[in-house]
Amino acid sequence: MTVLRTESEPRLEEIADQVFAYVQPDGGWCLNNAGVIVSGGESALIDTAATEARALALRSAVRRVSPRAPRTVVNTHFHGDHTFGNFVFAPEAVVVAHERTRTEMAGAGLHLTGLWPDVEWGELSLALPSLTYEKRMTLHVGEVTAELLHLGPAHTTDDTVVWLPRERVLFTGDLVMSGATPFCPMGSVSGSLEALVEMRKFGARTVVTGHGPVAGPELLDRAESYLRWLQTLARDGLAAGLSPLEAARETDLGEFAELLDSERLVPNLHRAYAEALGGVPGERMDIGALFGEMIEFHGGLPVCHA
Numbered sequence: 145m146t147v148l149r150t151e152s153e154p155r156l157e158e159i160a161d162q163v164f165a166y167v168q169p170d171g172g173w174c175l176n177n178a179g180v181i182v183s184g185g186e187s188a189l190i191d192t193a194a195t196e197a198r199a200l201a202l203r204s205a206v207r208r209v210s211p212r213a214p215r216t217v218v219n220t221h222f223h224g225d226h227t228f229g230n231f232v233f234a235p236e237a238v239v240v241a242h243e244r245t246r247t248e249m250a251g252a253g254l255h256l257t258g259l260w261p262d263v264e265w266g267e268l269s270l271a272l273p274s275l276t277y278e279k280r281m282t283l284h285v286g287e288v289t290a291e292l293l294h295l296g297p298a299h300t301t302d303d304t305v306v307w308l309p310r311e312r313v314l315f316t317g318d319l320v321m322s323g324a325t326p327f328c329p330m331g332s333v334s335g336s337l338e339a340l341v342e343m344r345k346f347g348a349r350t351v352v353t354g355h356g357p358v359a360g361p362e363l364l365d366r367a368e369s370y371l372r373w374l375q376t377l378a379r380d381g382l383a384a385g386l387s388p389l390e391a392a393r394e395t396d397l398g399e400f401a402e403l404l405d406s407e408r409l410v411p412n413l414h415r416a417y418a419e420a421l422g423g424v425p426g427e428r429m430d431i432g433a434l435f436g437e438m439i440e441f442h443g444g445l446p447v448c449h450a
Contacts, residue, residue: 152169152170153169154166154167154168154169154198154201154202154205155167155169156180156205156208156209157358158209159313159350159352159358160308160311160312160313160350161311162181162182162183162209162288163179163180163181163182163288163308163311163313164179164180164181164182164209165177165178165179165180165352165358166178166179166180166202166205166206167356167357167358168193168198170323170356170404170449171321171322171323171324171355171356171357171404172324172355172404172405172446172447172448172449173225173260173405173446173447173448173449173450174194174224174225174256174260174263174448174449174450175194175225175355175449175450176191176193176194176225176226176318176354176355177191177352177353177354177355177356177358178190178191178192178193178202179191179306179315179352180205180206180209180210180214181285181288181290181308182209182210182285182286183285183286183287183288184285184286184287185211185212185286186212186215186285186286187206187209187210187212187213187214187215187285188214188215188216188217188218188283188285188290189202189206189214189216189217189218189233189237190217190218190220190306190315191217191218191219191220191226191227191317191354192217192219192226192227192228192229192230192232192233193225193226193228193229194224194225194228194229194256194263194265194450195228195229195263195264195265195266195268195450196229196232196265196266196267196268197264197266198229198450199228199229199231199232199233200232202229202232203232203233213233213236213237214233214236214237215236215237215238216237216238216239216240216283216285217230217233217234217237217238217239217240218239218240218241218283218290218292218304218306219239219240219241219245219249219273219304220241220303220304220305220306220315220316220317220318220354221241221242221245221248221299221300221302221303221304221317221318222241222244222245222248222249222252222300222302223256223300223318224252224254224255224256224257225256225450226317226318226354227245227249228254228256228265228268228270230270230271230272231268231269231270231271233271234271238274238275239271239272239273239274239275240273240275240276240277240281240283240292241273241275241276241277241302241304242276242277242278242294242302242303242304243276243277243278243302244301244302245273245276245302245304246272246273246276247302248300248301248302249270249272249273250270250272253270254268254270259435259445259448260445260448260450263448263450265450277292277294278294279293279294280292280293280294288308288310288311289308289309289310290306290307290308291306291307291308291309292304292305292306293305293307293342295319295338295339295342295343296319296331296332296335296336296339296426297331297332297335297425297426298319298328298331298332298335298336298338298339299317299318299319299326299327299328299330299331299336299354300318300330300331301330301331301426303317303318303319303331303339304317305317305319305339305343307346307348309346311350312346312347312348312349312350313348313349313350313351313352314343314346314348314350314351314352315352316343316351316352316353316354316363317353317354318353318354318355319336319339319340319343319354319367320340320343320351320353320354320363320364320367321353321354321355321356321363321367321403322351322353322355322356322357322358322359322363323355323356323357323402323403323404324355324356324403324404324405325370325400325403325404325405325406325407325408325409325412326367326370326371326408326412327405327408327411327412328371328412328415329411329412329414329415329429329431329434330429330431331415331425331426332415332419332425332426333371333374333375333378333412333415333416333419333425334375334419334425335425335426336367336371337368337371337372340364340367340368340371343364344361344364347361348360348361349361351363351364356404369399370400370403373400374409374412374413374416375416375419375420377391377395377413377416378391378413378416378417378419378420379420381413381417382417382420382421388410388413388414388416388417388437389410389413389437389440389441391413392409392410392413392441393441395409397409405446407438407439407441407442407446408438409441410434410437410438410441411431411434411435411437411438414429414434414437415429
């Protein structure tokens with residue numbers, strides 16, 4: 145199945161009283177979501193955006209619903225589409241993240257911009273988290289309580305989810321995708337499944353994923369189905385003596401063909417193969433090489449509309 149890509153303007157959706165999701169369609173490569181909490185004259189932001197222009201648009205959207213600029217920015221993980229826009233907010237906000245997020249951000253720098261050199265990234269500068277935590281942290285925004293928890297290794301080794309217990313809203317970062325293919329070569333397949341178990345315990349009513357439309361807890365089930373299918377592909381591929389790239393080429397995507405960015409199957413299989421062979425979840429892999437295989441499988445560089 146060929147997935148049609150359509151472009152439309154980012155939108156700010158109120159998903160609970162004074163809690164918003166900032167959704168950037170279509171949710172493919174580098175088109176991430178953000179969250180906005182407004183209460184008691186204060187506001188906080190969950191993730192930023194990939195480019196200078198998109199971060200400035202996000203700032204304008206926040207100011208439409210908040211009397212002040214955000215005092216806090218939470219990064220769910222280190223990837224540039226969620227963090228490059230920090231610098232737009234950092235003069236007025238404290239950037240908060242898991243302790244590994246700061247380390248990984250500093251190590252990665254602006255490397256992502258080199259993967260898609262035709263994107264108009266703007267005049268980016270890194271704004272690293274200045275406040276970090278290890279396991280969990282509580283953030284108070286006016287009358288809203290937000291629980292920050294580190295789960296994984298899953299999408300990466302530094303994932304943060306943000307849970308609003310009164311509003312029953314869960315911001316998953318890229319631990320879960322909505323309408324897009326999961327991506328876990330920098331983290332863990334088994335760890336992602338364990339993280340889903342923990343996220344289900346919240347009893348969320350509304351789930352804001354790292355990419356794609358806002359929905360409900362059924363997104364957790366969809367993610368689990370893909371990840372268990374991935375583990376089966378890896379076991380079958382290993383038994384047949386196929387490399388991850390060869391296994392991907394022989395795979396019928398079936399029910400997952402409708403997901404955006406299906407080429408992620410190749411690096412995902414590399415992680416699933418490694419774990420099936422006893423590899424440690426979250427141990428580093430050659431992401432550059434995996435990205436190269438993904439491009440080979442896809443027949444060219446995946447499209448990035450950032």
